[in-house]
Amino acid sequence: MVKRESARRAWDRRAAGYDRAGDRMERLTIGDSREWICARARGRTLEVxxxxxxxxxxxxxxxxxxxxxxxxxxxxxxRRRAGLLGRRVELHEGEAERLPFPDASFDTVVCTLAVCAVADRAAALAEMRRVLRPGGRLLLLDHAERRWLRGRPADLAARLGFVTEARDRLRLGLIERLAARKPA
Structure with a gap:
């Protein structure tokens, strides 16, 4: 509980300047990866x-x-960005390790540049699998971190039974994107 509150406060502090700080670095590091991920999303989609x-x-x-x-x-x-874009999106406060949604309620689950920030990556990926419908698609984008020594997010997804459709490594393997399916 203390760890979660500490993480929440840290992200709240970063919120105001987050986009400005990341724009240039993202262009240099992940290129078109956000577009690659979003283009593969279908149906009811959860972004973790x-x-x-x-x-x-x-x-x-x-x-x-x-x-x-x-x-x-x-x-x-x-919420502000969605309003500016005229985009309907349902937003919820919650943890990746305890998603507040019923089993098998999404066609696609997306997580970009965030698995690295989750305390229990295996639990978060298991939750993503739980809320996906059979045959649903998992789309991940992440960057290198020390914990990759114990398994990249794509490897953890495979251990949970996801079937890889596409897996790309960019920037000398420092960036990885994954499209995988939950078996039907």
Whole structure:
């Protein structure tokens, strides 16, 4: 509980300047990866750790968006961005390790540049699997971190039974994106 509150406060503090700080670095490091992820989303889509809503403009109009984030201030920024874009999105406060949704309620689950910030990555990926419908798609984008020595997010997803459709490593393997399916 203390760890979660500490993380929430840290993300709340970063919310106001988060987009400005990341724009240039993202262009240099992840290139078109947000577009790569969003183009593959279909149907009812959950974005875990939606943050300030940086991906909202990348989804097709017919994608029904739901976002969850630990930080109320990040969610407020996402809500503002959705309003500016004229994009409907249902936003919820919650933890990646305990998603506040019923089993098998999404066609797609997206998580970009956030698995690294989750305390229990295996639990978060297990929750993503739980809320996906059979045959649903998991879309991940992440960057290198020390914990990758114990398994990259894509490897953890495979251990949970996801079937890889596409897995790309960019920037000398420092960036990885994954499209995988939950077996039907």
């Amino acid at each position: 750790a939606v943050g300030t809503g940086r991906n909202l403009s990348g989804y097709a109009e017919d994608v029904e968006l739901v976002g969850v984030d630990l930080s109320p201030k990040m969610l407020a920024a996402a």
